[in-house]
Amino acid sequence: MGLTDPNLIESSGHTYERVNSISPEKHHAPNLLAPSHYGKDPIWSIAKDEAIRLCRVYDEEIGMMYPMLDIELIVERANKLFNSTENVTGTGSSDRTKLSADKIHGSEIDILKMILATTLTLEGDGQSELGSALFDTVRVAWENKLGEPIDIQGLRLLVIMAQYHFQQSAENQAYRTIGLAARLSFELGLHRNNVLRRNFAEPDERSWALKLFWSIFVLDRRWSFGTGLPFAIQDADIDPLLPEPDGSTLYLTAMIAYCRIASKVWRTALVGAEGEGEVQEDTMGYLDYQILQWQNTIPDSLRFYPTVDIPDTGAPSRAQHRLQVLLYLRMNQMRICIYRPVLQSATRIMENRRYASVVVEVAKDTIRVLSRLNQTTDIYRAQQICFNHFLLSALVALYLAVTHAPLEFNQTVRDEFYMAIGLVGGFSAQSYVSMRLWQTIKEMKEIGPKLGLVNRQALSDAIDPHSSAAVAMAGLAGHRVDEMTAFPVTQGPTAMTQTPMNGQQMSLELTNLFEAAGGYHNAMVPSSNQIVDHNHAFAGGQGPMNHSSNGDRARGAGPQGTDREFSRIMQALY
Numbered sequence: 001m002g003l004t005d006p007n008l009i010e011s012s013g014h015t016y017e018r019v020n021s022i023s024p025e026k027h028h029a030p031n032l033l034a035p036s037h038y039g040k041d042p043i044w045s046i047a048k049d050e051a052i053r054l055c056r057v058y059d060e061e062i063g064m065m066y067p068m069l070d071i072e073l074i075v076e077r078a079n080k081l082f083n084s085t086e087n088v089t090g091t092g093s094s095d096r097t098k099l100s101a102d103k104i105h106g107s108e109i110d111i112l113k114m115i116l117a118t119t120l121t122l123e124g125d126g127q128s129e130l131g132s133a134l135f136d137t138v139r140v141a142w143e144n145k146l147g148e149p150i151d152i153q154g155l156r157l158l159v160i161m162a163q164y165h166f167q168q169s170a171e172n173q174a175y176r177t178i179g180l181a182a183r184l185s186f187e188l189g190l191h192r193n194n195v196l197r198r199n200f201a202e203p204d205e206r207s208w209a210l211k212l213f214w215s216i217f218v219l220d221r222r223w224s225f226g227t228g229l230p231f232a233i234q235d236a237d238i239d240p241l242l243p244e245p246d247g248s249t250l251y252l253t254a255m256i257a258y259c260r261i262a263s264k265v266w267r268t269a270l271v272g273a274e275g276e277g278e279v280q281e282d283t284m285g286y287l288d289y290q291i292l293q294w295q296n297t298i299p300d301s302l303r304f305y306p307t308v309d310i311p312d313t314g315a316p317s318r319a320q321h322r323l324q325v326l327l328y329l330r331m332n333q334m335r336i337c338i339y340r341p342v343l344q345s346a347t348r349i350m351e352n353r354r355y356a357s358v359v360v361e362v363a364k365d366t367i368r369v370l371s372r373l374n375q376t377t378d379i380y381r382a383q384q385i386c387f388n389h390f391l392l393s394a395l396v397a398l399y400l401a402v403t404h405a406p407l408e409f410n411q412t413v414r415d416e417f418y419m420a421i422g423l424v425g426g427f428s429a430q431s432y433v434s435m436r437l438w439q440t441i442k443e444m445k446e447i448g449p450k451l452g453l454v455n456r457q458a459l460s461d462a463i464d465p466h467s468s469a470a471v472a473m474a475g476l477a478g479h480r481v482d483e484m485t486a487f488p489v490t491q492g493p494t495a496m497t498q499t500p501m502n503g504q505q506m507s508l509e510l511t512n513l514f515e516a517a518g519g520y521h522n523a524m525v526p527s528s529n530q531i532v533d534h535n536h537a538f539a540g541g542q543g544p545m546n547h548s549s550n551g552d553r554a555r556g557a558g559p560q561g562t563d564r565e566f567s568r569i570m571q572a573l574y
Helices: 048-063 071-087 093-103 106-123 129-144 152-167 171-187 193-199 203-227 250-269 281-297 318-344 346-351 353-376 384-404 414-424 432-446 457-463 465-476 503-519 551-555 563-571
Strands: 009-011 014-016
Touching: 048 071, 048 106, 071 106, 106 129, 106 152, 129 152, 152 171, 152 203, 171 203, 193 203, 203 250, 250 281, 250 318, 281 318, 281 353, 318 346, 318 353, 318 384, 346 353, 346 384, 353 384, 353 414, 384 414
Parallel strands: none
Antiparallel strands: 009 014
């Protein structure tokens, strides 16, 4: 672990030479490096000012949420590292490398490398050749030390490696890595108050250890919900006497309380996830009350007001505004998780119409907030990997509602649905969220005939202005769209590939599925052979929905002839 010659840079068969820093005003750091005949450590391809800028960006985009590092100390070490190579002249390369290594310990250098790699990847929309090269130098050294005793620096390094994977859209890998960090934190005794006090006698050291453990706790819950996999840290594992971080970590403290509620929501959401069993109304109502009470405890400095009734406290900074929006969207996402079982079938919606309306309104609110964020700031574009999880959760809720109760919801959700479609157009085709969404689209198209879904794209432009409006909504959301590309003449199941060509292709497929589920035809006056229950506002009979005439269909269920298979597919997006 450590450094190689500062003038020699090599990684993955490629050789680079040092590049100058870019202007701090530019958002993206340079990822393409000039070839050279030298070859050693990729960190030396970054100039000092650029390295310090990347550290600052990391702190604003990630460190403020998970404050397990003293960024000023990191910047000081970066200065020492790069100054040692700039000030030493007339010596050999090995002497310069030795002096650099003497200034900073190997683990500190690796932490710096991972901060740089993570920020480069964040600014590169999930891809950075230089970031990958930096990560590779740390990964090999880390794997070689896995059999050795862990220390607090090694644990910090592992958490940043998990964050790096997340920025790459490799959420499963992030989940695995943070799970390993959780188990190693147990080995260090960070979850036990008496062990923590014994091992970290100094108050400052103990404070940083607590911030690290609670950051791991929150990230474990976050990526467990994102992947649908179990938590590595159970509530029962944590000493009840273990203190939470001090008052300087407002966001992290708020998220700890949020994650405690999430544990209860997780258990409830698993009941009847495939549309079976009874909806636990009392439990859902109580959990919703808890999450709303949690929102009321958020400090005013982190409170987001989506309406015009905003207290006159001055405009927040960009970093503060991002934290405000994140906490608000997390509240919405948890409420969607609480009430989503209601949307699993038409019967459930009929029996719990008030709750169904609540979850649909919350999902619509999430999409409006994200669309507005994308139009007015660069925050959404800078952290798409994070924000797209909120978008996907809301989009699934709307689709479930329209599919099972088209006449009830198809008109009320259309504007927000097409706002979401516009944002999907900006997805990276290779992101984790995109791959999950694309797999669901493929499976939905495969079982479409069983569900009674009819491809009506040829009719859509003539009948429904919203089909072409998807292009306009994408533009409104901040994406440039070629209409001929977005809406080709032919598209069907046979054209589906393993990965989407781009976000616009996913937008098109989602538009077709939405309209096939009742997005346009059922908004019109029903034909004489349609059976409409105006009390429940569901559609039945024959027509473009091709509903069957048996029991539930005649009573108004959506086009779900194979409800269980449909629920299994949609559950993959949860």
